Amino acid sequence: VWSQVPMGPADPILGVAAQFKADPSTTKVNLSIGAYRDNDGKPVVLDSVKRAEQIIKEKKLDNEYLPVEGLQSFIDASIKLGYGDAYYAQNGKSIAGCQVLSGTGAVRLGFEFAKKFLPQGTKVYMPNPTWPNHHNIARMAGLEISEYRYFDPKTRGVDFSGLVEDLNKAQNGSVILFHACAHNPTGCDLTTAQWTQLLDLTKKKNFLPFFDMAYQGFTSGDVNKDAEAVRLFTAQGVPIVLGQSFAKNMGLYGQRTGCLSFVCANQQEKDKVVSQLKLLARPLWSSPPLHGARVADIILNTPELNQLWLQEVKMMANRIQLMRVSLANTLKSLGSPHDWSHISKQIGMFAFTGVGPEHVKELIAKYHIYLLSSGRISIAGLNEGNVKYVAEAFHDVTKN
Ligand code: LMR
Incomplete structure (x- = not known):
């Protein structure tokens, strides 16, 4: 019945995230999807969320x-x-x-x-x-x-x-x-x-x-x-x-x-x-x-949980800002011929690095660093353990 159905293209964001998941490399880095990660590269359940979930559990609510x-x-x-x-x-x-x-x-x-x-x-x-x-x-x-x-x-x-x-x-x-x-x-x-x-x-x-x-x-x-x-x-x-x-x-x-x-x-x-x-x-x-x-x-x-949440939002935004500066500074210290200061100046979860699709392909194939073909990286995927590796890879593929 469905033989005439053509294969659809992968989503430009979720498709890259799936490619990352399927990659067996132990040094791989996921800079594709906009999802916050902690300094160990792990997904985070906020403490405010855990406490709210505890309250829900205690209330024994229904699922209507x-x-x-x-x-x-x-x-x-x-x-x-x-x-x-x-x-x-x-x-x-x-x-x-x-x-x-x-x-x-x-x-x-x-x-x-x-x-x-x-x-x-x-x-x-x-x-x-x-x-x-x-x-x-x-x-x-x-x-x-x-x-x-x-x-x-x-x-x-x-x-x-x-x-x-x-x-x-x-x-x-x-x-x-x-x-x-x-x-x-x-x-x-x-x-x-x-x-x-x-x-x-x-x-x-x-x-x-x-x-x-x-x-x-x-x-x-x-x-x-x-x-x-x-x-x-x-x-x-x-x-x-x-x-x-x-x-x-x-x-x-x-x-x-x-x-x-x-x-x-x-x-x-x-x-x-x-x-x-x-x-x-x-x-x-x-x-x-x-x-x-x-x-x-x-x-x-809940005022107390709201305060805790606001602090956690600040904590996430701050860690991302630290990683921006760290990536831009490391690229500079590696002697990159390019100006990467836009990475630390840009805001939010992403940086629009300016690297082209060929660089992106090389970063994925050679370094298992996954980013969008537009050159967008999710800064939240960077941490103290991988930022140097990422900077070195960016420097390598863009130095000539
Ligand atoms: C993103 O831009 O990476 C996020 O908004 C996730 C998504 O659904 O695309």
Whole structure:
């Protein structure tokens, strides 16, 4: 029956992670997927998560379905975390929230909603480059995609004039996808002044800003600072859409824990939006997963655990920053003819190294160091035990 089905290509990120897993080398290094590792290269279950899980166990809770929209106390706490306490206190009643399957689920449900309720032909503008799955999600939701310039390979920084030029040309009312912080894959974020300029442009052109915030806390170590762009826009009354994931900042990767929210004009509008989100989510996943939402809910709503979690976020961000500096410095001390300072200047979980696909192939074949063909590395995969090996390999493949 299925003989005509062609073999699909591997995912540009998950495919590399699978290649790493299958490699029997004892010196292999996984710099592909954005998942935090400790200094021994091991996955981490945060202490705040362990303590929340202990509380869940002691409460002897059942495994009944959540409602389609999810666990309400988790949704409220997520919204508070994203928009800030003050905004929530004033406007919380008009924010429509829905629990979703992590960042992917947030973008998917948000795009499905945009497709259904925005005028036909409305395009979504994405940064070039962006997380490759953004394109898949928009395509599956039936949204037309356009791109705006984001990265300048020459400066290894944001191409802000290109970005503004492209968005100026975009049709009024377009959906503009922004990475709220820790841009994936470039590791380059916008400055406050640049966000302010984009806010003016957004208002002028009546754009719908869609913030994908999958790394809140990973840029600065401070969850409030990292939500700056979201709060800048909402303070001016811009009706944003916000996707939040707890995969990275709580390490709840496989639990698929996230929240999608819409700033609405009033409570009535909010109720209608939630009712439609439920209608879209029901045939997609029926109701969202329970465990991760319970964990995040307890952490966000228990002051002592919340404090512990905030410290753990800072700890993860700090270790990544240390590894950035260590990799850049080691490359310099090895006498690399290239300037690698962008690695320590970039932010978030990734560095956009600038190495080309040929170098990537050599790093994988010769050194069993796995990274994306775009040259993106997950800094979280570096540690004191492998950073020198990685620097030596990068130096070797790029020195001529
Ligand atoms: C990544 O960019 O590596 C992560 O967001 C993991 C994923 O699902 O692609």
